[in-house]
Amino acid sequence: xxxxxxxxxxxxxxxxxxxxxxxxxxxxxxxxxxxxxxxxxxxxxxxxxxxxxxxxxxxxxxxxxxxxxxxxxxxxxxxxxxxxxxxxxxxxxxxxxxxxxxxxxxxxxxxxxxxxxxxxxxxxxxxxxxxxxxxxxxxxxxxxxxxxxxxxxxxxxxxxxxxxxxxxxxxxxxxxxxxxxxxxxxxxxxxxxxxxxxxxxxxxxxxxxxxxxxxxxxxxxxxxxxxxxxxxxxxxxxxxxxxxxxxxxxxx
Numbered sequence: 230x231x232x233x234x235x236x237x238x239x240x241x242x243x244x245x246x247x248x249x250x251x252x253x254x255x256x257x258x259x260x261x262x263x264x265x266x267x268x269x270x271x272x273x274x275x276x277x278x279x280x281x282x283x284x285x286x287x288x289x290x291x292x293x294x295x296x297x298x299x300x301x302x303x304x305x306x307x308x309x310x311x312x313x314x315x316x317x318x319x320x321x322x323x324x325x326x327x328x329x330x331x332x333x334x335x336x337x338x339x340x341x342x343x344x345x346x347x348x349x350x351x352x353x354x355x356x357x358x359x360x361x362x363x364x365x366x367x368x369x370x371x372x373x374x375x376x377x378x379x380x381x382x383x384x385x386x387x388x389x390x391x392x393x394x395x396x397x398x399x400x401x402x403x404x405x406x407x408x409x410x411x412x413x414x415x416x417x418x419x420x421x422x423x424x425x426x427x428x429x430x431x432x433x434x435x436x437x438x439x440x441x442x443x444x445x446x447x448x449x450x451x452x453x454x455x456x457x458x459x460x461x462x463x464x465x466x467x468x469x470x471x472x473x474x475x476x477x478x479x480x481x
Contacts (some may be wrong), residue, residue, distance in 0.1 A: 234259040253471040266324075266386040268293050269309035269372065276305045301334060301376035302441040308342055309416035314368040314463055321358035323387040325374065328355075332380035333341035333428045340461060346373050347461075352380070367436050367462035407432065407447060407468050418457035424449050431469040436462065444469075 237259060243249045248347045263271055283300050287307060290299040301307060315338070325336055332415050333353040337346035347364035350357070352374065361369050361475060371387050407430060408423040424430055424447045434443040445466075456464075 234265070235262045243350050265389060266293065267311060267313050267389050268384055268386045269316070270312050271310040273308040273310050273371065275307040276481075283345045290382045290384060292384060293386060294328075296328050296383060297442055298381035299327035301332075301374065301380040301382055303376055303378055303447045306373060306375035307382065308371060308373045309385055310342065310371055311387070313389075314370055314385060315361060317360070317362045317367045317370075317462075318388055320360065321388075322361050323349075323359050323372070323385060325352040325357045325359070325385050326355065326383035327357070328381045328383040330379060330381050332376060332378040334374045334380040334382070336409070337373040337375075338366060339371045339373070340366075340369055342371050344373075351377070365460055369462075394407060414426065416461070418455065420454040420456055422447050422454055423450065423451045432466050433469055435465040 237257060239255060239257060242253065242255065244253050269291050272291065275287045276289075283302060285298065285300040287299050289290050289297045290307060325334070331353075333351050335348060336352050336357070336359055337348050338463055347366070349359040349361060349364045361367075372380060374380070374385075394480060408425070410421050418421065419479070422432075422445075427449055429449065430447050432445045432447055433441050436444065437440055442459075446470075
């Protein structure tokens with residue numbers, strides 16, 4: 230299984246038994262399905278109980294909701310990661326599933342597994358839906374839950390949104406590379422841009438939905454772009470003044 234793709238079963242796979250560490254590699258083509266949700270695939274960390282009474286496992290919070298839950302006791306927390314960004318769309322963007330009980334948990338989101346964390350609300354029902362825009366994000370990669378009372382966390386799922394870069398006219402000029410750093414914004418939200426050519430180049434900035442939000446004219450040499458007015462999220466910068474367009478992903 231893979232988030233956003235139809236499940237596929239491969240039969241008659243034979244692994245050689247001639248050595249203890251035998252293995253076989255499979256090249257499997259998956260079919261994308263935009264009607265399927267994306268879901269947490271990795272646990273970054275968890276504050277566990279101090280007793281042996283909890284016989285659940287954090288991995289039970291991964292994947293799609295299946296009724297098998299990870300028990301978060303009071304004040305315990307878990308940080309989950311997604312393979313694809315949870316993007317802000319129309320209405321609610323993500324769902325927290327509680328398999329049983331009446332517990333509640335604070336739900337927070339971020340683009341850095343270390344935080345800082347912004348709260349989107351409290352999960353207190355079998356299905357609790359949240360809009361990440363309420364916390365000022367247009368996309369997030371990490372979700373953190375902290376139990377206010379014993380919470381049976383089944384899964385965290387999100388709406389699958391496939392972004393596309395809007396088409397625009399490009400002037401074909403000489404080959405010019407543009408270098409951008411850091412790929413993760415510094416606290417000052419400044420982006421260093423180096424144009425090693427002798428002519429200005431245009432670059433378009435897109436959000437995670439593929440919508441063009443700003444155009445930049447990059448002069449030759451090194452310059453600094455102030456992105457402090459951007460919301461937290463993932464952005465793409467595509468050069469328009471070179472023969473070959475380059476794409477950069479920036480996490481703020």
